Amino acid sequence: MDEEAPQKGTVTQRAIEEIKAMIAEGRLEPGQRLPTERDLAARLGISRSSMREAIRALTVLGVLEARHGSGIYVTALEAGDLLETFGVVADLSRGPRLVELLEVRRILESTATALAAARITEDQLAAVEKHLAAMNATDDPEEILAHDLAFHREIAAAAGNETMAAMLEGLSSRTFRARVWRGYQEEGAFARTRREHAAIHRALAARDPEAARTAAAAHVGEVEEWLRAQLRA
Amino acid sequence: MDEEAPQKGTVTQRAIEEIKAMIAEGRLEPGQRLPTERDLAARLGISRSSMREAIRALTVLGVLEARHGSGIYVTALEAGDLLETFGVVADLSRGPRLVELLEVRRILESTATALAAARITEDQLAAVEKHLAAMNATDDPEEILAHDLAFHREIAAAAGNETMAAMLEGLSSRTFRARVWRGYQEEGAFARTRREHAAIHRALAARDPEAARTAAAAHVGEVEEWLRAQLRA
DNA sequence: CCACCGGAGTGGTCCGACCACTATGGGTCG
DNA sequence: CGACCCATAGTGGTCGGACCACTCCGGTGG
Known part of the structure; x- marks a missing residue:
């Protein structure tokens, strides 16, 4: 035996x-x-x-x-520990796979933002506003990127689902680097991003889940469309 | 240098x-x-x-x-290669984390099913029906489980987003094992699952995305609620 | 022409030694 | 008496080399 x-x-x-x-x-x-x-x-x-x-x-x-x-x-x-590898996946994905990843992010991010609109506390909303303001106050790409990430991270945290937040964290790093590169090429991208962020914040402040969902979906969808166009080229 | x-x-x-x-x-x-x-x-x-x-x-x-x-x-x-580890995460998650994971699955699964309703081909629909029939024809838990998984896998594939399908694959293994255990305790769980699957199939056949989304969300939500109740106990 | 087989090359496993770091406890100093 | 310091044992980190198991390919003989 x-x-x-x-x-x-x-x-x-x-x-x-x-x-x-x-x-x-x-x-x-x-x-x-x-x-x-x-x-x-x-x-x-x-x-x-x-x-x-x-x-x-x-x-x-x-x-x-x-x-x-x-x-x-x-x-x-915890979700954060286990889903750290998720970022690696995102980093190594390319081409069509990257668009798919962004589509997943759009779905999760819009839902998370909608949940956040319903649940966000005053403190959390203040934190979101802080990053929004900091983002608009500088034109250093690195700093904008950092606050952009933090902006969405705060929202994801406010949604109350750590697992979802961790996944979104992983889905962002690569995405955002791509967006920086995008800023290089497309003028007006920063201004558009600013408007989209403002819309998301408005929906959160108004505690309007549906508006938040729409705004977030549009925000990510914007990048998604641009990436799709890049792939066709 | x-x-x-x-x-x-x-x-x-x-x-x-x-x-x-x-x-x-x-x-x-x-x-x-x-x-x-x-x-x-x-x-x-x-x-x-x-x-x-x-x-x-x-x-x-x-x-x-x-x-x-x-x-x-x-x-x-490919998505499948990189997201295999996702299953490990699901296997090792427990308690509240498991509910969060299921919430993510509900969001993705409902969206995937809605997409599938809009895009599914006749062949793919036939494959879905095959597993649905096989699932209803036996009462061997193992076989039911296998066809249940395949049922959802076919739908995810029909949604046309491999990445999403791979993630759902990882999110299912653990979940489904839990459901088997559930069947042991709650009578009527199989019958209810059968009804829910039928509703999903109906929506797919009718090419009705909204109905599909609702049916899928309810299906996963059912398990989700049960798990929440278990945790309270 | 084909089937067989042998060797070269590759990943898989093991061993034993040593290095780098941490934590603990006893001794020392204030 | 208490706080500090440092020797030391124990832990993970690295290394080099040896051998095994398997794959692949080319030569050989039928």
Whole structure:
């Protein structure tokens, strides 16, 4: 009864599944510290090298966190931890795939903005306004970009769904870099963006979900259309 | 001009960024074969062990694919490749996070179903009907589950957005397992699911996007509500 | 011409050593 | 007595080399 020889795939893959299972079954709680690499390797009967590969894999997935000199820990398993990789996906997508990604973003962003309009608090609204004002007060592209991102991040947070907010975060980084490049080519893009942001803010302040949904959809759709046109060229 | 000492983070992390950059900048095309592990390690001045960790990390992200005895290749970078990890996220999410995930699925699934209603071809509709019929013809939970998944997969595919379809695929595996468990407890769940599926199919056949959106939202919302109730208990 | 087979090359695994960092506890100084 | 400092044990990080398992291709013999 020695439970040998499952032997499916690589030993590293097996180790990954093993640790995932430990977490899924609750044998490992969020924040908890794991045994040492050497222990884990011995326990599964594999070498430390292979175990390290497994740990590294789960680290990039945002499931584990290795602290040099201290130990390996399970992350909080919050949406932000796990969906960080989502940004990588967005960064590596190109062509038609990028348009699809933007379409997804349009759907989620418009819904999130609509939810935010219904739920946003005064404090959160003030934060949104702060970034809106800062965005309009400068013409340094880098700074505008930062406040633009923060603007949408605040709104997503106000929607009350952390998972959705984390996904939107990932869907934005690449998108926004593209928009900067866009500003280079198309004059008037900044002014249009400013109007769109103002419309979104108006809808939020008025607590009007439908107007917020429409404004957000138009905002993202604008970029989407431009990207579609670029691909045809 | 020897370009030394960036030295940020671990060498493995640097290697990961390096390869990601190669792909992002187009120096590596989808499907292309990479240099050998030994070459890559030498090129970046790191050990093979560290390079292997980097490769393993990008492998689990669906960016690279290692073929034993042959070489390392860049994947097609299709939505399905990159979003496979999305399922892991869903599997490891629990409690409130799971409800949020389901909320995201409701939004995407309803939109996808609406899009499908407008675009679905006769062939695709036939495939949907096939799974609907098969689902109703058996009472083996496993088989029902399989056809249920396929039912929604066909619809997502008909929506014409591969990225969205891949995300929904990841959002389903965990969800559906939960529903099976649900069937154990709540009588009538199967019958209700059957009605909901029929409503979705009706909307698709009628090419009625709004009806499709509503039916799909209700379908997912049903599970969502049940899960919310479970969490309160 | 084809089937077979061998070797070269590749990823997969393992080992053992050492480095870099952290945390802990005991000793020291104020 | 208390706060500080530092030696040290333990942990993850890196390295190099050895060997195994598999794939692929070209030569060889039928």
